[in-house]
Amino acid sequence: MGAELSRHVKRNLVAYIALLPMAIVVIFAYLGTMAWSVRLSFSSSKLLPRYDFVGADQYLTLFDTPRWLTSLGNLAVIAFFFLLICFLLGTLLAIFIDQNVRAESLFRTVFLYPYAMSFVVAGLIWQWVLNPDLGIQHTMHGFGFTDFVLDWVVNSEMVLYAVILATVWHGAGLVMALILAGLRGVDTEIWRATRIDGIPAWRVYVSIVLPMLRPMIITSLVLLSISIVKMYDVVVAMTNGGPGTASEVPAKFIMDNLFERANIGLATAASTVMLVTVLLVMAPVIYSQYFRKSGRAS
Amino acid sequence: MIGMKQMVAVSVIAIVAATGVAKAEEPLKAEVIHWWTSGGESAAIKVFADAFNAAGGEWMDNAVAGGSAARSAAINRIVGGDPSTAALFNTSRQYHEIIGEGLLNDIDEVATKNNWDKVLPEPIAKAVKVDGKYYAAPVNIHMPLWIWYSSAALSKAGVEKPPETMDEFFAALDKLKAAGITPLALGGQRWQENSLFSAVLTNVGGGELWKSVYGDKDEAAIRSPEFRKVIETFISLKPYVDQASPGRNWNDTTALLIKDEAGFQVMGDWAKGEFKQANKEIGKDYGCIPGLRPDSPYVLGGDVFVFPKTDDAEQVKAQHLLVETMTSPDVQVKFNNLKGSIPIRADVDMSNLDACAQLGMKIMSDPARQAPDASQMMEESVYGSVQDIVTELWNTPMTVDQAVERFEKALKG
The missing domain is CATH 3.40.190.10 (Periplasmic binding protein-like II)
Structure with a gap:
C-alpha cells in the first residue's frame, strides 16, 4: 500500500506541484479564515476581534434572537420552494426545448439570459415590477382596473414568495441548460427502441432518461443549494429584509452584525451555524457523488 | 578660478538649502x-x-x-x-x-x-x-426627528396651522386622510421606522422618558404607563401611512411632500436638501416642526x-x-x-x-432641551436589537405587552 502510494506520487509529481499554490490558498485563505471565524464565535468580540473565551454565550444569544429565528424560517421556506420550482421548471423547459422546436436557440437564450444577470439586478427588476407605485399594479390602475392588487413586495405575508419568484426566474435557466446538455447526450438509439416498444414519452423521461441524467441533476441541485445559502444580494436589492423582518435571511443577519452592528462574536456564531448546516446537508451529496463512484471504479 | 573643492561645497550648500526650504514649504x-x-x-x-x-x-x-x-x-x-x-x-x-x-x-x-x-x-x-x-x-x-410638512397638502385638507401638540397632529392626520391625501409619508425601512418611533417617544413621552428608557435603561421606565402610551401611539399611526411605504427610500418619501401628495414626514434636517433642490421655499411651500410639545427635546x-x-x-x-x-x-x-x-x-x-x-x-x-441621540446612549448591537423590535412592532400585529417585554430584554440583556 505504502509503496503503491509513493509510486503514485512520483508519477504525478508535476501535477502535485502545479496544484500546490491552489492548495496553499485553500488551506490558509479558506480553511484558515473559517477556523478563525469559528474561534471568534466563542469570544466576546464586538467591533474588533478579541481572543477571550466565553463558551457558547454567543450561540445562546443567537438562538434567543427573534430576527435570527425568523431568518432561519424564511430560509427554509425559500429553500424548499426555490429548489422544487426551479428544478421542475428548468427540467420541463429543457424537455420542451428538446422536442426539436423552431427557433430553439432563441428560447435557449431567453431562458438562460436571467442567469447572466447578477442577483442584484434581478432583485431590482422584480422590485420595480412588483412595487405597487411603479410596476404592474400601477400600470393596471392606469388602464382603469383600479381593483387590481399586486403588492407582494410590500405585503409581509407574500414578500417571501416575491423573493422566490425572482430567484426562480434567475435560476431556472441554469437548470435548463444543464439538463438540456444531458438530454442531448442521450443516445438516440434509446429513443428509437422505446418508440418500437410503444412506451409513452413521459414514461421514457421519468423511468429512463432522467435517471441517466443523475450527474446533471446532482450538479444543478448543488449549484442551487449554494445560491440558497449565500442568498443575500437579491434580498437586499428587493426588500432589504422588509417589510419588518418578513424577508430577512441568515446571510443578511450575518452581514448586518458584522459591519453595521459591531457584533463580530454574534455574526461569527451565526456563520458557524450556517457552515455546520451546509456541511450536514452537503456531506451525503458529496459522498454519493464523488466517493462512492471512485470506490466503484478502483 | 574656483577650485573643485569649493564648487562641491557650494553645490552641497545649495542642495541642503533647497531641500531645507522645500521641507518648510511641504504642506x-x-x-x-x-x-x-x-x-x-x-x-x-x-x-x-x-x-x-x-x-x-x-x-x-x-x-x-x-x-x-x-x-x-x-x-x-x-x-x-x-x-x-x-x-x-x-x-x-x-x-x-x-x-x-x-x-x-x-x-x-x-x-x-x-x-x-x-x-x-x-x-x-x-x-x-x-x-x-x-x-x-x-x-x-443633525436633529434626526424634525417633522416636515407640505403647506399645500395641509391647506387642501383644511388644516389651518401646523400642529403644535400631539392631539392637533392626529386631528391634522385625520383631515388629510379625509381629503384623500397620504397623511404620513414614511419610507418603510428599519431606520426610518425607528426615526418615527423615536419621534413618538420624544414627543409623547418627553425628554425624561427618552433618557431613562434609552439612556439609563431603567426597568420601571420601560414598564411605565407612559412608555406603553408611546407604543400605543406609534401603533395608532399605522393607518395613516400609504400602502407602498415598505422599502421606500427617504428621499423618495420626501418627494411625496414636494409633490404635495403627502402631509407629514418625520426625517432629519438633511431632508431640507431635497426641498431646496426642488426649489421649494421654507414657510411658503414646506415647513419644519421641531416637536409637538413645548419642551420637546432637541435630539443631537x-x-x-x-x-x-x-x-x-x-x-x-x-x-x-x-x-x-x-x-x-x-x-x-x-x-x-x-x-x-x-x-x-x-x-x-x-x-x-x-x-x-x-x-x-x-x-x-436651552440646555434643558438638549438630548443625546439614541446611538450615543447604547452600543450599536443593542441599538440594532431595539430597531428590530420597532420594525416588527410596525409591521406585525405585536401587542403592547409583547413589545414592552422585548424592549426590556433588548435594553437590559
Whole structure:
C-alpha cells in the first residue's frame, strides 16, 4: 500500500506541484479564515476581534434572537420552494426545448439570459415590477382596473414568495441548460427502441432518461443549494429584509452584525451555524457523488 | 578660478538649502476617509478641504460610498497598522471601542485651546470625550426627528396651522386622510421606522422618558404607563401611512411632500436638501416642526472625525490642523449650510442660516432641551436589537405587552 502510494506520487509529481499554490490558498485563505471565524464565535468580540473565551454565550444569544429565528424560517421556506420550482421548471423547459422546436436557440437564450444577470439586478427588476407605485399594479390602475392588487413586495405575508419568484426566474435557466446538455447526450438509439416498444414519452423521461441524467441533476441541485445559502444580494436589492423582518435571511443577519452592528462574536456564531448546516446537508451529496463512484471504479 | 573643492561645497550648500526650504514649504498631508458622496455632501466636505488647504495643508480625499463601508475601511486600516490621518464616524458609540483599545490620538490640546468644554453642547461633548479626554472632533449637529410638512397638502385638507401638540397632529392626520391625501409619508425601512418611533417617544413621552428608557435603561421606565402610551401611539399611526411605504427610500418619501401628495414626514434636517433642490421655499411651500410639545427635546446627532494613533509628528500636526480648521466658526457656518445641519457651537453668525436651522439653534441653546441621540446612549448591537423590535412592532400585529417585554430584554440583556 505504502509503496503503491509513493509510486503514485512520483508519477504525478508535476501535477502535485502545479496544484500546490491552489492548495496553499485553500488551506490558509479558506480553511484558515473559517477556523478563525469559528474561534471568534466563542469570544466576546464586538467591533474588533478579541481572543477571550466565553463558551457558547454567543450561540445562546443567537438562538434567543427573534430576527435570527425568523431568518432561519424564511430560509427554509425559500429553500424548499426555490429548489422544487426551479428544478421542475428548468427540467420541463429543457424537455420542451428538446422536442426539436423552431427557433430553439432563441428560447435557449431567453431562458438562460436571467442567469447572466447578477442577483442584484434581478432583485431590482422584480422590485420595480412588483412595487405597487411603479410596476404592474400601477400600470393596471392606469388602464382603469383600479381593483387590481399586486403588492407582494410590500405585503409581509407574500414578500417571501416575491423573493422566490425572482430567484426562480434567475435560476431556472441554469437548470435548463444543464439538463438540456444531458438530454442531448442521450443516445438516440434509446429513443428509437422505446418508440418500437410503444412506451409513452413521459414514461421514457421519468423511468429512463432522467435517471441517466443523475450527474446533471446532482450538479444543478448543488449549484442551487449554494445560491440558497449565500442568498443575500437579491434580498437586499428587493426588500432589504422588509417589510419588518418578513424577508430577512441568515446571510443578511450575518452581514448586518458584522459591519453595521459591531457584533463580530454574534455574526461569527451565526456563520458557524450556517457552515455546520451546509456541511450536514452537503456531506451525503458529496459522498454519493464523488466517493462512492471512485470506490466503484478502483 | 574656483577650485573643485569649493564648487562641491557650494553645490552641497545649495542642495541642503533647497531641500531645507522645500521641507518648510511641504504642506501637511492629511488623508481623510469619509462617506459624503452625494451632491450636497461633497459640496459640503469641499469646504473643509479648501479651508485645510488654505491653512497650509494638503487634503487627500478618500471617499467611500456608504457609511458602514467607509467606517469598515477606516477600522480595517487602523487595525492593519496603516491608518488614514482622519476618518468620519457618527456622533455615537461607534468609535468608543477603538478608543478603549488605544488606537486613536486624543485631540485634547486643540480642544482645550478652543475651550470645547464651554462651546460644545453637553450631549455632544459627552459623546466625544472619553475618560476626560477629547478623542473626536464634532463637525455638525443633525436633529434626526424634525417633522416636515407640505403647506399645500395641509391647506387642501383644511388644516389651518401646523400642529403644535400631539392631539392637533392626529386631528391634522385625520383631515388629510379625509381629503384623500397620504397623511404620513414614511419610507418603510428599519431606520426610518425607528426615526418615527423615536419621534413618538420624544414627543409623547418627553425628554425624561427618552433618557431613562434609552439612556439609563431603567426597568420601571420601560414598564411605565407612559412608555406603553408611546407604543400605543406609534401603533395608532399605522393607518395613516400609504400602502407602498415598505422599502421606500427617504428621499423618495420626501418627494411625496414636494409633490404635495403627502402631509407629514418625520426625517432629519438633511431632508431640507431635497426641498431646496426642488426649489421649494421654507414657510411658503414646506415647513419644519421641531416637536409637538413645548419642551420637546432637541435630539443631537451628527458626525465627528476621529484621528487614528500615529507617532509621526507631521501627521499629528496635520490632525491638529484639521481639527482647528473644521471647527472654526466661519468654516462651520459655510459647511453646515451646505450639509443641512447646524454648527456645533453657538458662537457663530446665525444670519446666514435658513429658518429651520435658526429655529434649531435657538432651541438647542436651552440646555434643558438638549438630548443625546439614541446611538450615543447604547452600543450599536443593542441599538440594532431595539430597531428590530420597532420594525416588527410596525409591521406585525405585536401587542403592547409583547413589545414592552422585548424592549426590556433588548435594553437590559
